[in-house]
Amino acid sequence: MHCYLGIDIGTTAVKAAAIGLDGSLLKSSEVMIETIRPRPGWSEQNPGAWVEAAHFCIAKIAEGLPARLNNVLAIGFSGQMHGLIALGADNCPLRNAILWNDDRALAEAEYLNRAAPDLGATLGVPATPSFLAPKWMWLAKHEPEVAARTSKIVFPKDYVRMMFTGDISTDVVDASGGWLLDQTTRSWSDRALGLCNLSANLLPKLYESTTVVGTVSPSASARFSLPQGVPVVAGAGDAAAGCVGLRMVRPGQGFINLGTSAQIFITSDRHEPSPAEMIHSFSHALPERWFRMAALLNGASTLGWLASILSETPAKLASEAASAWSAETPLFLPYLSGERTPHNDPHARGVFFGLSSANERADLAAATLDGVALALRDAFEALARSGSVSSVMGATGGGTRDKFWLSLIASSLNLPIEVYGDAASGAAVGAALLARAASFPLDDLPPLSVSDRIEPNPEMSEILNDRYSRFTKLYATTATNRADSSR
Incomplete structure (x- = not known):
């Protein structure tokens, strides 16, 4: 009657998952959370809301598994990466958390890349506004009273874990997302700290993801x-935890995460930097493992945005899109929050192109799904230029619930996509598996059974090849126009 518990602090929802001793999912739960946008381009959340949501998720699991949670063996955490939570001397947040999809620190990121153009190879990728380091520089400049009162800086999942254990620590995956970790030594980079004027005393203790920290x-x-005294491991950033949840921890294995944002992820046994392609080369959640990741800022959130405008559910729009999509579907650049891989362009913006009076909302929905699929193709090609890629991709994240969207992605990449049972809970399951891995190696678990395999559709691939060519030209044109208008 024992279990392991995983808690994932996502951008749109907090999730929890209980797994058995064999790694099988017993029960999961989730609750949506609110994002606060004080200004255009800013994105914040109340850290207390994460804790309350975690409480709710645990209670929902306990309703179905009361005996199991009374015998939980260990707990792991995962969460959205890059966010900054400034804690005072009492370990309470001094302000709302600044999230990964907040672009207020653009000037600071640009300064870091000018000041140290070679440092991206050491830290895994060039600086962007998403990362914690430029956010800290912004905070020190624009909210100096908050910076002066800051006793510790933590990442989102680490704040919630602190509420369970009292410890202040982080793991090498989340640390990678701070633009502060030397990826070869898996330790804080003195050079990066110096550039940011950030004292090492403000940073949490650093551990491997499977280490018990409290x-x-x-x-x-x-x-x-x-139960009091249950061991809690450091956990991992959500991208790596999702990989563990899919049990893709061997070099060469890869998957696509289609959550609020989107990532394409390849496990590696060495640090392989490719800063020119905006490929993230970060420490993995297992010792002596790294990963290469194409990071897209706009994933399933694009469909959620359209749904909110049209006062409809994302599922309903996705269903309509499946019937409407064709070679004549309008093009959509999905860059509602800028873009990272492959463009590193925080100023990029969304564009519908080719609209006519004949288009209806289903056409907009089809264009939205299509645009994300083409953006994933753009990122995948950058990943392929930087090294080897998998010939079959796994899939996780909330967007994987829609089979037509997966078909578009498989046909765009011209690769089969395998979906696994309960893939939408991947990061929470991964967090639970990291808790289990403190005692048992992940290698003793069998691979997940494939619940669905989406093969590329040759006719769709042919259409998407043409659309991809026009998609890349459309981005180039809009980028040029933005540059011209800024002169």
Whole structure:
């Protein structure tokens, strides 16, 4: 009757998953959370909302598995990467968390790349506004009173874990997302800290993801109805945790995460930097493992954006898109939040191109799914230029629930995509598996069974090849126009 518990602090939802001793999913739960946008381009969340959502998720699992949670063996955490939470001397947040999809620190990121153009290879990728380091520089400049009162800086999942254990620490995956970790030595980079004028004393202790960093405290036991003293591991950033959830931890294995943002992820046994392609080469959640990742800022959130405008559900729009998509579907650049791989262009913006009075909302939905599929193709080609890629891609994230969207992606990449049971809970399951890995190696688990395999459709691939050519030209044209208008 024992289990392991994983908690994932996502951008749009907090999820929890309980797994058995054999790694099988027993039960999962999730609750949506609100994003606060004080200004255009800014993105914040209340850290307390994550804790309350985690509480709710645990309670939902306990309703179905009360005996299991009374015998939980260990707990792991995963979460959205790059976010900055400034803690005061009492370990309480001094302001809302600044999230990964916040672009206020653009000037600071540009400064870091000018000041140290070679440092991206050491830290895994050139600086962007998403990362914690430029966010700290922005905070020190624009909110100096907050910076002066800051006692510690933590990432999102680490704040929630602190509420369970009292410890202040992080793992090498989340640290990679700070633009502060030397990827070869898996330690804080003194050079990066110096450039950011950031004291190492403000950073959390650094651990490998499967290291036990604390236990459930008496106060957390009472608050979350969990046994006191349960071991808690460091956990990992959500991209790596999702990879572990799919059990893709061997070199060469790869998957696509279609969540709020999107990533294409390849496991490696060495650090392989490719900063010119904006490929992230980061430490993995297992020792002596790294990963190469194409990071797209706009994934399933694009469909959510369209759904909110049209007062419809994303699932309904995706269903309509499947019937409407064709070679004549309008093009869509999905860069609602700028873009990272392969363009590193925070100023990029979304564009519908080719609209006519005959188009209806289903055409807009089809264009939105199509645009994400083509952006993934753009990122995949950059990944392929930087090294080897997998011949079959796994899939995880909420967007994987829609089979037509996966068919578009498979046909765009011209690669089969395998979907696994409960893939949408991948990062939370991965967090639970990292908790299990503190005692048992992941290699003793069998591969996940494939619930669906999406093969490329030759007719769709032919259409998408033509659309991809026009898609890349459309981005180039809009980039040129933006450059001309700024002169």
